[in-house]
Amino acid sequence: MRSIETIAPIPLDQLKEYFEDKNILFLVKYNESTLKEEHLLTYLSNLEIPSDILFKDMSDLYDMLKIYLKFDRIVDVPILKYFTIQILLEYRGLVEKNYHEDFVEENRALLDIWAERLDSLTLFNFYIVESPQMKSFVKSHGESEYDGNMGINFVQLLNEPLFYEFYQKIDRKNLKYFPTYFNNNMFNGKTLYEYWANENNPLFLVNWGILTNWGQDIDTKEPVDDTPVQ
Secondary structure, three states, X not given: OEEEEEOOOOOHHHHHHHHHOOOEEEEEEOOOOOOOXXXXXXXXXXHOOXXXXXXXXXXXXXXXXXXXXXXXXXXXXXXHHHHHHHHHHHHOOOOOOOOOHHHHHHOHHHHHHHHHHHHHHHHHHHHOEOOHHHHHHHHOOOEOOOOOOOOHHHHHHHHOHHHHHHHXXXXXXXXXXXXXXXXXXXXXXXXXXXXXXXXXXHHHHHHHHHHHHHOOOEOOOOOOOOOOOO
């Protein structure tokens, strides 16, 4: 893939070049762009073309990460995914050196919310089994009070192999049933299953292998039955 360093908004002539050659990655120079912070993420989310952001210093990156952790629309920015994973691993105590200690402490409440969602995906791994008993087991953990769009980009981490180091430790108190996330196609028109079921996800692959050997099915239909457990 060919990269082009640019600014945001991306000049029209460069956008035309992309539509003639889709094998282009735009590297947006943050300091030189007129769009910054949430405006930049919204712009990239709307544009939906391959792009990343170039930062000159960590303070701007940290400011953007704070926004990214709360952002309520799907946006694919590799540098933000990479540092979010690094920060989550540090938050969970899975790295030897704490390079982002201050950021973790200042944003622990946000990271707690992300961790609850991410840990609860291990329940989703059971929920996709075509079995009323499995769905009842998941629902028995109680529903989460965090069920909106804030921080929705947790699904963008699911295709990153490094992310799955996060599951070396799971906080069992975080395990919750998320009815909206688990049942609806709220991720840019996609379901959570479409993000979870990928070749980089060892949890899904093990689940799939076991169920295949047992002659059982993965439930990928929408909507999933959401009747409450009695």
